[in-house]
Every structure is written in structure tokens, then in C-alpha cells.
Amino acid sequence: MLDFPRWKYALVALVTLLALIFALPNFFGTDPALQVARKNRAPMDDFARQAVERSLTAHTAAFHGDYLDDGKLIVRFASVADQLKARDVVNEFLAVDYISALTTASRAPEALRHIGLRPMPLGLDLRGGLYLLYQVDVNGAVAQLLESYDQGFRRTLSSANLPFNDIATYTSSKSTIPNALRVSLPAGADVTAVREALRRGNSDLTFSIGSDATGPTIDMELSQTQVRARQDYALQKNITTLRNRVNELGVSEPIVAQQGIDRINVQLPGVQNSAEVKDILGKVATLEFRLEDSQNSAAEAQQRNRAPLGSKLYQMEGRPVLLKRELIATGDQLTNATSTNGNEGPEVNVTLNGQGGDSMLRNTRLNVGRRMAVVYIEKSRETRVIDGQKSSRDVTTEKIISLATIKAVLSNQFRITGLSSVEARELALLMRSGSLSAPIFAVEERTIGPSLGAENIRKGVQALLIGMLAVFAFMALYYRRFGWVANLVLVANVVLLTALLSFFRATLSLPGIAGIILTVGIAVDANVLIYERIREELRNGVTPQAAIRAGFDKAWSAIRDSNVTALIAGVVLWVVGRGAIRGFAVVLTLGIATSMFTSLLGSRALITIMYGGRRKVTRLSIG
Amino acid sequence: MEFFTKATNFPFMSTRKLWYGLSVVLILVAIGSFFVRGLNLAVDFTGGVQVQAGFSNAVNIDALRSGLERAGFREEQVQYLGSSREAAIRLPTQANQSSEAIRARVEGVLHAIDPRAEVTSLDVVGSQVGAELKSGAVVALAATLFLIFGYIALIFHTWRLSLGAILAVLHDPILVLGAFSLWHTSFDLPVVSAMLAVIGYSLNDTVVVFDRIRERFEGSRRLEPVAVLDQSINQTLSRTIMTKVVTLIVVVALYLLGGQALKGFSEALIIGILAGTYSSIYISSAIALDCGLKAEHLLPTAIKKPVDDLP
Numbered sequence: 001m002l003d004f005p006r007w008k009y010a011l012v013a014l015v016t017l018l019a020l021i022f023a024l025p026n027f028f029g030t031d032p033a034l035q036v037a038r039k040n041r042a043p044m045d046d047f048a049r050q051a052v053e054r055s056l057t058a059h060t061a062a063f064h065g066d067y068l069d070d071g072k073l074i075v076r077f078a079s080v081a082d083q084l085k086a087r088d089v090v091n092e093f094l095a096v097d098y099i100s101a102l103t104t105a106s107r108a109p110e111a112l113r114h115i116g117l118r119p120m121p122l123g124l125d126l127r128g129g130l131y132l133l134y135q136v137d138v139n140g141a142v143a144q145l146l147e148s149y150d151q152g153f154r155r156t157l158s159s160a161n162l163p164f165n166d167i168a169t170y171t172s173s174k175s176t177i178p179n180a181l182r183v184s185l186p187a188g189a190d191v192t193a194v195r196e197a198l199r200r201g202n203s204d205l206t207f208s209i210g211s212d213a214t215g216p217t218i219d220m221e222l223s224q225t226q227v228r229a230r231q232d233y234a235l236q237k238n239i240t241t242l243r244n245r246v247n248e249l250g251v252s253e254p255i256v257a258q259q260g261i262d263r264i265n266v267q268l269p270g271v272q273n274s275a276e277v278k279d280i281l282g283k284v285a286t287l288e289f290r291l292e293d294s295q296n297s298a299a300e301a302q303q304r305n306r307a308p309l310g311s312k313l314y315q316m317e318g319r320p321v322l323l324k325r326e327l328i329a330t331g332d333q334l335t336n337a338t339s340t341n342g343n344e345g346p347e348v349n350v351t352l353n354g355q356g357g358d359s360m361l362r363n364t365r366l367n368v369g370r371r372m373a374v375v376y377i378e379k380s381r382e383t384r385v386i387d388g389q390k391s392s393r394d395v396t397t398e399k400i401i402s403l404a405t406i407k408a409v410l411s412n413q414f415r416i417t418g419l420s421s422v423e424a425r426e427l428a429l430l431m432r433s434g435s436l437s438a439p440i441f442a443v444e445e446r447t448i449g450p451s452l453g454a455e456n457i458r459k460g461v462q463a464l465l466i467g468m469l470a471v472f473a474f475m476a477l478y479y480r481r482f483g484w485v486a487n488l489v490l491v492a493n494v495v496l497l498t499a500l501l502s503f504f505r506a507t508l509s510l511p512g513i514a515g516i517i518l519t520v521g522i523a524v525d526a527n528v529l530i531y532e533r534i535r536e537e538l539r540n541g542v543t544p545q546a547a548i549r550a551g552f553d554k555a556w557s558a559i560r561d562s563n564v565t566a567l568i569a570g571v572v573l574w575v576v577g578r579g580a581i582r583g584f585a586v587v588l589t590l591g592i593a594t595s596m597f598t599s600l601l602g603s604r605a606l607i608t609i610m611y612g613g614r615r616k617v618t619r620l621s622i623g
Numbered sequence: 624m625e626f627f628t629k630a631t632n633f634p635f636m637s638t639r640k641l642w643y644g645l646s647v648v649l650i651l652v653a654i655g656s657f658f659v660r661g662l663n664l665a666v667d668f669t670g671g672v673q674v675q676a677g678f679s680n681a682v683n684i685d686a687l688r689s690g691l692e693r694a695g696f697r698e699e700q701v702q703y704l705g706s707s708r709e710a711a712i713r714l715p716t717q718a719n720q721s722s723e724a725i726r727a728r729v730e731g732v733l734h735a736i737d738p739r740a741e742v743t744s745l746d747v748v749g750s751q752v753g754a755e756l757k758s759g760a761v762v763a764l765a766a767t768l769f770l771i772f773g774y775i776a777l778i779f780h781t782w783r784l785s786l787g788a789i790l791a792v793l794h795d796p797i798l799v800l801g802a803f804s805l806w807h808t809s810f811d812l813p814v815v816s817a818m819l820a821v822i823g824y825s826l827n828d829t830v831v832v833f834d835r836i837r838e839r840f841e842g843s844r845r846l847e848p849v850a851v852l853d854q855s856i857n858q859t860l861s862r863t864i865m866t867k868v869v870t871l872i873v874v875v876a877l878y879l880l881g882g883q884a885l886k887g888f889s890e891a892l893i894i895g896i897l898a899g900t901y902s903s904i905y906i907s908s909a910i911a912l913d914c915g916l917k918a919e920h921l922l923p924t925a926i927k928k929p930v931d932d933l934p
Contacts, residue, residue, distance in 0.1 A: 125884065133752065275723040443749035445722050452675065452743040459882035467876030471869055478865070511813055514885050517877050518820060518892065521870030525827065528869070532862040554838070561778055562830040568770045569823025573816055576763040581816045588820060 002545040004608040012605045016492060022499035025108040025119040032083035033105035035252040036073040036090060036098050043071030055093050061086040076105045102270055103252030120502050121253060123509030123583065126457040128450030129269040130277060134440045138262045139177045141234030141438035142227055146181055152354035153183060153198055160197045163189065165214065172221045180221040187215040194218055201354055234438035239264055241433040245281050259578060274447060284379045287331030287434035291363065292371040293322040316400040323373050328363045329356040337431035339424035346424035347417040350431065357412025364410045374402040376434050401430050460513035467517055471524060479531050481621035485606045486527040493523045493598045497591050511584035519591030522566065526599035530555045531622060544617040552604055559596065566592050631857045635905060636849045636912060642905035646794055653801020660804050665811035668757050670750030672714040674729050679739040681707035690732040705883040722747045760815045767822055779833055781920035783911045788829045791907035795825050795898040802894045808887055817891035825899020828863045829907040835859050837921050844918035852908045867900045
């Protein structure tokens with residue numbers, strides 16, 4: 001007698017059903033689509049949706065449906081021509097408030113999307129686009145931090161009338177990059193007094209007393225944690241900035257992700273013109289904290305189109321504002337800006353370094369009740385083609401991102417309140433973007449044309465189908481009915497793998513497709529092991545049903561032990577690899593796991609249905 | 624259908640010196656080629672510029688090459704890519720040149736030859752990225768081998784099988800490297816991942832054989848190791864070959880139909896799978912035997928029990 005526990009049947013049925021549902025969206029294909037978003041990054045709502053629809057209809061741009069997705073409007077089209085026409089309409093008539101990007105939308109029914117089922121996103125090698133790998137100068141960020149401490153120390157010691165010979169950066173024995181400052185004092189100086197002065201306001205730093213040939217010294221060494229925190233801050237700051245700017249580009253489904261400890265990987269599907277992108281991504285931003293000029297009338301200045309001496313005229317939300325030219329603090333003195341929910345509602349917590357804090361204290365002491373502005377300044381390089389000649393110029397844009405009343409004397413830590421939570425988040429983001437910046441530069445750049453992407457996916461899928469068909473034919477010939485069971489299980493394995501990849505939103509790349517193909521080959525292995533074992537048992541004269549049972553049972557240890565070695569290789573690749581290689585590893589690892597499930601449980605369920613129970617089996621159709 | 628109707632009985636163990644010899648020769652050729660000819664490392668590892676271009680008609684590689692020379696490029700490598708209407712151009716790192724500038728110069732050369740030519744992909748890789756990838760690949764290889772050694776020692780209770788498995792499996796990436804060096808095929812990142820996949824996958828067979836060895840020894844621990852090893856390999860032979868045939872079917876489909884981007888990858892898999900099949904049949908168990916493999920190594924806990932529990 002051959003049987004299989006009922007709960008295992010149920011498990012196989014349930015997993016198969018779930019796998020089918022999750023894999024389903026991948027089989028519908030895609031329509032050309034346009035992604036429309038608000039320029040100010042507020043989410044799209046029904047009002048905005050109707051505005052876009054009305055405009056498209058008014059300009060006879062045909063579309064067949066749209067939906068809101070994650071704060072963006074996706075409009076679908078029957079053809080690429082319609083898609084391009086609609087983009088032109090949006091760019092021409094709605095460009096003030098909206099930004100559009102060409103994309104694709106799954107043809108899967110709405111119902112699937114509503115319950116969160118989506119097809120796997122395609123990697124750049126399958127859809128075309130621009131891949132950039134930026135190197136962040138994290139060591140430069142540490143050097144900048146030391147530089148600002150250096151200046152701070154000099155000021156502190158001068159104002160306390162404590163003489164010193166020099167302050168210099170050096171590399172401590174524990175570090176590979178400069179991470180420490182040495183204050184050299186004249187012989188006979190009051191070392192303790194100097195240390196106490198330095199320690200004030202810098203309680204997080206450690207100072208040690210020593211001496212060199214010229215006299216006593218005080219060393220300040222950043223701990224490994226402090227260095228790492230600084231590097232990480234620089235990296236995170238750049239990631240935020242890049243994300244911010246990538247949104248400006250109006251690219252659909254961009255990826256900006258950290259890679260390793262000092263790299264940022266930017267993937268922009270559909271983008272071909274790297275020059276424009278790099279201009280926007282490579283902008284340099286800074287901040288200025290300045291007092292409002294309340295003695296003069298901004299409206300008058302605007303009328304005369306001239307600011308009074310010592311002031312500068314700005315626009316903020318359509319109203320003129322006069323700001324003093326004198327700086328209170330600048331972006332390179334900002335060490336952190338975060339948005340939180342405080343007692344008075346959403347707020348931005350700002351931290352300045354010692355120098356910025358001193359200046360803030362001096363300036364606000366006399367100006368409580370007046371308003372202080374934060375100006376965001378962006379420098380970019382704009383390339384234009386005039387009469388076939390490329391010319392580039394540096395463009396500076398200045399914008400007031402915050403204008404708030406000073407309620408108390410401020411020093412190196414203060415809050416900006418009276419904001420909505422969106423505004424607070426946005427302000428913190430912009431302030432961080434303009435703070436101490438570690439330079440970034442592209443170390444790797446890959447552009448894949450859309451036609452090459454389409455060809456890659458077509459060839460990959462073709463190889464998968466032909467390969468599977470060949471395996472089907474071979475297995476059916478060699479193992480007869482058992483071969484067909486293996487084939488069915490193989491299809492189930494590909495479906496299950498697709499479902500898992502879709503569930504985890506893994507990006508499908510060309511190596512990923514190769515991984516699926518290799519998995520097909522590997523997945524057959526477990527079945528072959530079982531079938532060969534069954535044949536062996538049959539040759540030894542065992543009854544068919546006992547042979548099946550022995551085949552599954554005895555093959556189990558071999559299947560388990562042998563798949564683990566492939567899993568080890570897969571996991572190592574997963575951990576060490578990056579980009580497309582990681583995609584391959586993910587598919588390979590998941591594929592081995594799913595193949596063990598399908599061939600041990602799935603095929604056993606099918607074979608038990610065929611040959612199980614109390615019926616009399618005299619022959620197996622196993623070739 | 625059945626190719627292995629009768630149980631085979633090849634004397635793998637007594638002929639092992641011959642197979643060792645063959646492996647040593649192959650490995651020496653591979654290593655020799657590696658040192659003499661080197662590897663044709665792709666921009667993934669060396670840094671530099673890789674351009675793929677599509678043409679409306681068959682393009683003359685020499686014309687393309689001289690066009691590039693006239694445009695001031697040096698040390699360019701140009702070759703067909705799949706068809707005569709596609710070409711791959713490889714250039715060394717272009718100092719102080721933006722990718723747009725490189726693209727514009729290359730497009731200038733292409734358009735002079737064929738106005739409808741287009742750049743289908745352009746990769747600019749910094750040399751430091753390449754250097755890191757090289758060390759990353761070596762780390763991955765070492766980590767994989769180390770983990771597998773430990774895993775086999777753990778499940779089979781003996782380092783002898785681990786050593787056999789590792790030596791047999793080392794053999795496979797060395798032969799892949801040798802083949803890529805002999806034929807000067809472009810060695811890129813996907814090839815490295817194929818090599819690692821091959822290590823994991825070809826060990827598969829070795830472990831299946833080991834599993835059978837353990838089973839035979841469990842049946843009777845008095846059997847001669849030589850006989851057990853021969854029988855185990857013979858009994859799993861049909862499975863080993865069947866599995867590899869099926870895997871080769873899909874990998875060959877990938878090689879023939881998967882397009883240029885996966886050529887090197889599938890080539891590495893084909894060579895690796897063939898080498899892996901050979902090494903797991905002829906090498907891994909033989910090395911374990913020469914390390915003195917005996918039943919008690921695989922079944923260490925049973926040793927304390929009475930050998931014979933008949934009354």
C-alpha cells in the first residue's frame with residue numbers, strides 16, 4: 001500500500017494555488033503608460049487626476065484608463081504613439097504643476113493590483129536605462145569635520161586669551177585616515193585650563209595631554225564610532241540628496257541605494273541622456289542662515305527693483321522678502337537636521353557645529369522677536385545647445401525654505417516649529433541636502449538602450465521556453481508517465497519561483513532569467529534521483545508500490561545533502577555579489593529551495609494519486 | 624527508454640592513477656595557459672569603456688578600427704557581437720573625459736561608416752571598481768570552498784571525503800579558467816557567478832556518491848573500501864549522467880538562444896558541468912580512498928557498539 005498524508009496533499013494544493021495567484025500578474029504583459037506626479041511632491045489625488053484627464057481629453061490624446069498608485073497617476077495607452085502624444089500634452093499644458101515620465105503598466109486586471117499583486121519589476125538590462133555608481137568621498141567628510149573643529153578650537157582659545165602655537169591634523173596610530181587634531185602649546189602653558197576651555201561645548205570629544213619637542217600638546221582623537229558616524233552621515237546625506245533630485249527628473253521607478261560603505265547606486269529606467277541627468281544629480285547645494293531686514297519695506301524694494309544697501313531681495317511664495325546680506329551661519333556648519341513630532345506639532349531639530357552655534361548665539365541675543373530665514377542655494381552646470389554649439393554655464397538658484405520668528409536666544413541646537421508634517425520633513429531634507437557635503441563622483445556608468453533591453457528579454461524567455469520543451473521531451477521519452485509528472489512539477493517549480501520573486505518584489509534581470517533556466521536543470525535532478533532509485537528497487541525485485549516508497553525515502557538524504565552544497569554557493573554569491581550577480585544568486589537560491597519542495601512533496605502527491613491506495617499495481621510507467 | 628538497464632561495473636578505483644594523470648595534465652595546461660596567455664578580462668574587472676553598437680548593414684571591423692584610430696582612440700579592441708551587424712568596442716580608461724564626450728566621439732566614428740548606426744549600450748567603469756570586484760570574486764570563491772569543506776566534514780564525519788570533494792571541485796573552476804584563457808573569451812562578472820554556481824552544482828554529484836558510500840557501509844561495514852566506492856559510483860552513475868544531460872540541455876539552449884550577454888556565462892556553465900561530472904565520478908572518491916577512507920570514518924558513533932550483535 002502506498003499513501004500520502006492528507007495534510008501534505010492540502011499543503012501542496014495550497015502552495016500551488018498561492019503560487020498561481022502571486023505569479024499571475026507576470027503573464028499579462030504591459031501597456032505603454034505615463035506616470036504623472038505633482039511637482040511639489042504632494043501625492044496625486046482625484047482632483048489632480050481629473051485635471052490630467054480633462055487636459056488629455058481636451059487635446060484629443062487617447063488613453064484607456066488610469067489609476068492612482070503610491071501618490072502618482074498612471075495613465076495607460078494602447079500604443080506608444082498615444083503615449084508620446086499624451087506626454088507632449090502634459091509637458092505643454094500641465095508643466096507648471098505636474099511632471100511626467102514614460103513607463104509601462106501591467107495589463108493585469110485592476111482587482112489583482114488592488115490586493116497588492118504586481119509583476120516582477122524588470123532590471124535595466126531588460127528595459128533599458130542608465131546605471132550610475134557614485135563614489136562618496138567619506139574621508140573628505142571626516143576631514144571637513146576636523147577642519148571645523150580646528151576653526152572652533154582656534155576661536156575658543158583666542159577668545160579665552162589662551163596662547164597656542166598651532167593646531168594641526170594628524171593620523172592616529174589606530175586609523176588609516178586623518179582622524180585627530182593636535183593643539184601645540186608654548187612651553188609652560190596652562191594645559192589644564194586649555195583642556196577645560198576646549199572641553200566646554202565639546203563634551204562628546206576626548207582630549208588627552210601629551211608633549212612634543214616644542215612643548216605640551218593636547219590631542220583630540222575622533223573615536224572609530226565617531227569617524228564611522230561621520231562617514232555614514234555623509235553617505236546618507238548624499239543618498240537623500242540624490243533621491244530628492246532623482247524625483248525632479250521625473251523618472252518612473254528609480255532606484256537610489258547604498259552600496260557598500262561609500263557608494264551609491266542609481267538606476268534610472270528609460271533614461272538615455274546621461275549628460276542631463278548628471279547635471280541635475282551633480283548640483284552643489286548649500287544653506288545660509290540670515291536675518292530678515294525689518295527696517296526696510298520689501299514691497300518698496302520690489303517696486304524699485306532694488307534692495308537697500310546691505311540687504312538682498314528674495315521672493316517667497318510670491319511675496320517679496322528682504323534679507324540682510326550678513327551671514328549668521330552656513331550649510332557647512334550644519335551637522336544635522338531632523339524632523340520630529342514635538343510638543344508644538346511637527347518641527348525640525350537643527351544642530352550646528354561650535355562655530356555656527358557661537359555665531360547663532362551672538363546674532364540671536366540681540367534679535368529675539370525678529371525673523372530669521374534659511375536660504376537654500378543650488379549651483380548647477382547647465383548645458384545648452386545653441387546653433388549646434390554646446391555651451392555650459394554655472395547657474396545659481398536661491399530660495400528661502402524657511403522664514404521663522406526667533407522666539408529665544410539660540411545656540412548650536414534649536415528647533416523650527418509651526419510647520420505641517422510634510423513641510424517639516426521637506427525642510428529637514430532640504431537642510432540636510434545643503435549641509436556639509438562630501439563630494440561625489442561617478443565611478444561606473446552603464447547605459448543600455450531600450451532596443452537592447454527588449455532583445456535581451458525576448459532571447460532570455462526564448463531560451464527558457466526552448467530549454468524547457470527539450471527537457472520535457474527528454475523526460476517524457478525516458479521516464480514515460482513518471483517523466484510527465486516530473487515535467488508538471490517542473491512547471492510548478494517555475495511558477496512557484498516566479499511567485500516568490502514577485503512576492504519579494506525582486507527585480508528580474510538577465511542573469512536572473514539565466515538563474516531560472518539553470519534552476520530548471522537543477523530541479524530535474526531531484527526527480528531523476530528518485531526515479532533512478534525506484535528503477536533500482538524494481539530491478540532488485542521489489543513490488544512497484546514498495547519501490548516508489550523506497551525510492552522517495554532513500555533518495556531523500558541524497559537530495560538534501562547534495563542541494564545544500566548548491567545552496568551554499570548561492571548564498572555566498574547572494575551575500576558577496578552585487579547588482580545583477582545578486583539577482584542571479586537570489587533566483588538560484590530560491591529555485592533550489594522551491595525545487596526541493598516541488599519534487600519531494602509535489603511529485604510524491606501526484607505519483608501517489610496515480611499509483612497509491614489499495615489498488616493492485618503490477619507495472620510502473622517509468623520507462 | 625533506459626540507457627542503463629544493466630548495473631554497470633566499471634573499475635573506477637583500480638584505474639584511478641590514469642584519471643589522476645589526465646586531471647594533472649588538464650590542470651597543467653589550464654594553469655600554463657593562464658600564466659602564458661592570461662585572461663581576457665572584461666571592463667568589469669579592468670575598468671575602461673565598453674561600447675555596443677548596432678548597424679543597419681554588415682559592418683567592416685577594420686574600417687571601424689581605423690575610424691576609431693583616426694578619432695584619436697588607442698588600444699581599441701573591436702569585434703563582432705553575435706552578428707556582423709553588431710560590434711563590441713573596448714577602449715582603455717579615457718582620462719578626464721566624460722561619458723558623453725566618449726559617446727559623442729564614438730558616435731561620430733560610427734555615423735561616418737553607417738549613418739543609421741547607433742550605440743546600444745555604453746559602459747564606463749572606473750579602474751578602482753574593477754580592482755575591488757577582482758578581490759570580491761576571490762573572497763567569494765574562497766568562502767564557498769571553505770563552507771563546503773566544513774559542511775561535508777560535518778555530515779559525513781570525515782575530512783577525507785571533504786578533501787576529495789574540494790580537490791575534485793577545485794579542478795572545475797581551474798578548467799573553466801583555462802578554457803577562457805586558451806580561447807581568449809571575454810571574462811566578465813557573469814562568468815564568475817557561473818563558476819561559483821558550477822562549484823555548488825558539480826559537488827551535487829559528489830555528495831550523491833558519498834551518500835551512497837555511507838549507505839553501503841551502513842549495510843555492511845566489513846566491505847572492502849575499494850569495492851564499496853566502485854559500487855557506489857556505478858550505482859549512481861545513471862543518475863549522475865541523466866541529471867547532467869538534462870542540465871546541459873537547458874544550458875546549451877541558453878548558450879544558443881540567450882543572446883550575446885549570456886554567451887560567456889553559459890559557456891562557463893557548459894565547461895564547468897562537464898568538468899564537474901568528470902571530477903565527481905573519477906576524482907573525488909579516489910582521493911578519499913587514497914586518504915585512507917574506511918567504514919569507521921563515516922560511521923564513527925557505531926564504533927563503540929559491539930560489531931556483531933548476534934547471540
